[in-house]
Amino acid sequence: MSIIDIFHLTFSYKNNNRYETVLSDLNLQIKEGEFVCITGHSGCGKSTLLNILAGLLLPSSGRVVIDGNPLTGPGTERAVVFQHDSLFPWMTARKNVLFGIQQARRELKKSEAEELAEVYLKKVGMEKAMDKYPYQLSGGMQQRVAIARALAMDSKILLLDEPFGALDAKRRKELQQLLESLWDSGNGKKTVVFVTHDIEEAILLADRILFMRPGRIEADMMVPFSRPRTRNREKILSSMEYKLLKNKLTDLFYLDFDLELEENEAL
Amino acid sequence: MRPFSKSFFIAHILMAALIILIHIPGQKSVEDPKAFFAGIVVIELIYLYQLVRKRKSPLALSDIMIILWSILLLWEISTTQLNLMHPVLVPSPENVFHVFATQYDVLLLGVLSSMELLLVGVLFGIGFGVGLGLPVGWIPRLRDIFYPIANVLTPIPPVVFAPYLIALMPTFRSASAVVIILTIFWPTFLSIIIRVNSIEPRILDSARVLNVSNRTMIRKILLPYVIPSVISGLKVTITTSVMMLTFAEMMGATSGMGFYIINYTHYANYTNVVAGIILVGIVVTVLNWLVNIIQIKTIKWH
Secondary structure (H helix, E strand, O other): OEEEEEEEEEEEEEEOOEEEEEEEEEEEEEEOOOEEEEEEOOOOOHHHHHHHHHOOOOOOEEEEEEOOEEOOOOOOOEEEEOOOOOOOOOOOHHHHHHHHHHHHOOOOOHHHHHHHHHHHHHHOOOHHHOOOOHHHOOHHHHHHHHHHHHHHOOOOEEEEEOOOOOOOHHHHHHHHHHHHHHHHHOOOOOEEEEEOOOHHHHHHHOOEEEEEEOOEEEEEEEOOOOOOOHHHHHHHHOOHHHHHHHHHHHHHHHHHHHHHHHHHHHO | OOOOOHHHHHHHHHHHHHHHHHHOOOOOOOOOOHHHHHHHHHHHHHHHHHHHHOOOOHHHHHHHHHHHHHHHHHHHHHHHHOOOOOOOOOOOHHHHHHHHHHOHHHHHHHHHHHHHHHHHHHHHHHHHHHHHHHHHHHOHHHHHHHHHHHHHHOOOOHHHHHHHHHHHOOOHHHHHHHHHHHHHHHHHHHHHHHHHHOOOHHHHHHHHHOOOOHHHHHHHHHHHHHHHHHHHHHHHHHHHHHHHHHHHHHHHOOOOHHHHHHHHHHOOOHHHHHHHHHHHHHHHHHHHHHHHHHHHHHOOOO
8 A cells, every 4th residue: 555646746846937847747656664765866856856745845736645645735744854954953952853753743741752752862872962952963963863853753754855965974874774773673664765866875775766867757676685784784785686786776877977968969 | 372562561551651640730620539540440450351361362452451541641631631621521530530439329320220221122122023023024924014014114213203202102211111112123023024034944944844833933943043143133232222212311311321411411511421421331331241141141052
């Protein structure tokens, strides 16, 4: 059963009296509990698609159905993590997580919400920095807090827009492992839509990878590896299946590049 | 740090010269110089304290002192010592400082009366400005109505309507309070509307994806977001309010710093007038210093 249904989605905006089409007639079904990575060149519309799912942008035409309800705007059944600065600078790490919980789970008492905030901050390894303000935290730590907030909200769907894109390789690996283990361990797996332009990251994390060309989904492929994967990173990276998948994706990336070159030469 | 620069010594030579001069009887007979001497000691102590405690460039500090001592020296020489100035229009420094020593109770009451009005004005002006500016800035329909209105009303200088308000209101104090509230309200209101509309997109998106209500948006997101700019704007606000306050007090008060100055101007007692002017300067400086402390103590998140 799919939790996200997108039918004939088109998104365009007006730029200098001309309509620029970012997404055209896009169709997509995402199953409950699926971990989907969307990848592609910058400008292919992957972030726009995510912002539509988050409710920040409204489709120009087409229909988006989330968990049976037509999409009308933001909602706390979807938790979002941006590439950076998702936290409110005037709240400590603890208050940021607490604020998210209070918005999404109004039935909880304050003391319960506070307890929950601590539990999730501990899960992401932030127990020592709970009362620090975002400016006192490194980029990686800020993303940990943002992930803690998103998970603590207990939303059915997690939307992540290049959440590790601004981190160095070491932090990136740490957080990939953290995300996978938290996603894997939860009772009732959350549906994840994860935008990235890092092929390795997409293969390691996703059940399913969508490759986008400007405006549409060009390729839709399943990733066969068993979980947990990030802990067996080296084994997976050296396997044949990984290389095949990676070559396929790399070809898609470079085919695009070649097409662009031809276009430029034709001009 | 080299506090004992050439400037440091020049400043102290000038100070020594001033202290010697005030103890020599000049052309003009003046009041007891003790108060002036005490004033010099207080200034010197503040200077030394700043030199020891602050990491501000000690050279500039000493240079400022050279200028200050030179002005006081010039004042002392031209009045008390050589009696070159108009005897009524330019009082001697001994007499001005003597006012502080003898009329401190009257002056203090004046300051208190002014500060009471200022506090009421600033609290209500900022309170209304922020309290109304946030919803008006956030809710498009309200913004479309009130932003143009604020744009028209904000640039009207309070000096223009202050005399009319004083005539209109039943008591003088209520009139001055309204003048100060309006002086602060309109610019605060307008700048809050603008600030809310230029909120960082990232912060706005983060709040929107949490699906916050208008009430939560205003109280938990927009309010903390604008507070730093309100506090940093407080310095300008305080200065303009003191300006409007003393102006209003000159229009018809029976107490306060402005009243003190205008009252003695009517009696051509310029000794007290100059003392009052210096007092206003001191009060504004202390207020700015307090705002600085508030700024450091309240904003912990950047």
